[in-house]
Amino acid sequence: NAGVTQTPKFQVLKTGQSMTLQCAQDMNHEYMSWYRQDPGMGLRLIHYSVGAGITDQGEVPNGYNVSRSTTEDFPLRLLSAAPSQTSVYFCATWDRSTGYEQYFGPGTRLTVT
Amino acid sequence: AQRVTQPEKLLSVFKGAPVELKCNYSYSGSPELFWYVQYSRQRLQLLLRHISRESIKGFTADLNKGETSFHLKKPFAQEEDSAMYYCALRGGNKLVFGAGTILRVKS
Numbered sequence: 001n002a003g004v005t006q007t008p009k010f011q012v013l014k015t016g017q018s019m020t021l022q023c024a025q026d027m028n029h030e031y032m033s034w035y036r037q038d039p040g041m042g043l044r045l046i047h048y049s050v051g052a053g054i055t056d057q058g059e060v061p062n063g064y065n066v067s068r069s070t071t072e073d074f075p076l077r078l079l080s081a082a083p084s085q086t087s088v089y090f091c092a093t094w095d096r097s098t099g100y101e102q103y104f105g106p107g108t109r110l111t112v113t
Numbered sequence: 114a115q116r117v118t119q120p121e122k123l124l125s126v127f128k129g130a131p132v133e134l135k136c137n138y139s140y141s142g143s144p145e146l147f148w149y150v151q152y153s154r155q156r157l158q159l160l161l162r163h164i165s166r167e168s169i170k171g172f173t174a175d176l177n178k179g180e181t182s183f184h185l186k187k188p189f190a191q192e193e194d195s196a197m198y199y200c201a202l203r204g205g206n207k208l209v210f211g212a213g214t215i216l217r218v219k220s
Contacts, residue, residue: 031206040122042199042212043157050206058207090157092208099164100145100203104157 002026006091006105013081013112021076021108023091031094032074033058033102034066036087043090049074081112115140115204117211125217126190134185134214136174136200145203146176146183149210152196160185160198170194190218 007022023032033048035058045058049068063085065077078085088109092102116139126132138144148160161169163176163183174185183200195218200211 033208035210040212042119043210045207045209048207056206059209092157094208099162100208101147101159101162102149102208106156 004091004093004103004105006089006108008108009106011108011110013078013110015082015112017081019078019081021078021089021091021110023074023076023105024072025074025091025093025103026072027093027095027103028071029093029095029098029103030071032068033092033094034064034074034076035090035092036060036085037090037107038087046076046089078110083112086110086112115144115202115207115209117200117202117209119198119200119211119214121214122212123215123217125219127219128192129189132185132187132190132194132216132218134198134200134216136183136185136211138181138183138200138202140181140202140204142204144176144178146174147201147203147208148172148174148183148185149199149201150196151199157199190216192218192220194218 004025034046035043044060047066049055091105094102118137146163150160151157172187199213
């Protein structure tokens, strides 16, 4: 039972490159979310999903795309990386069955040069 | 819109001293508040939620709707409490976090 996994752990991109951050869960939770963590800004919600095929924007969605084709996977795509997207990215899953407690992945540290 | 404010970026206390981490919120509906903690090199994890009204690791938090606050308290700080603490508010299907407070407990 791996819980929530994220790959890669570290990534360096050049400005303008695109990439996908992977998030997978084996807890059968309905809801999944992506956050970015920046010093002094806390955790900010990028996108979230309430089930397969359903996604919605959070506080800071610009520059990111998501899709949810299965319950297990919720990839985050950076379309054209910018230095402002340098951050630590966390994926989380949650559910009514957990009393809305969120379970977090280990994070991906992204640097855009 | 839902908003969470944690006014202190860093709180430094001595071991054995009382701790209060402040959290204020703004939300038009009925709020559900949480405290999450991130210890060094560990994942972010739930510490406690207001509906449970429980004490975890000696920490308690009471929801004060009049003052729109959900402060986290512990009467006697321990060195292992040093961590980043986030207050969070659930509104509908979204969980919104504050900026976080680093708690440093000095020996």
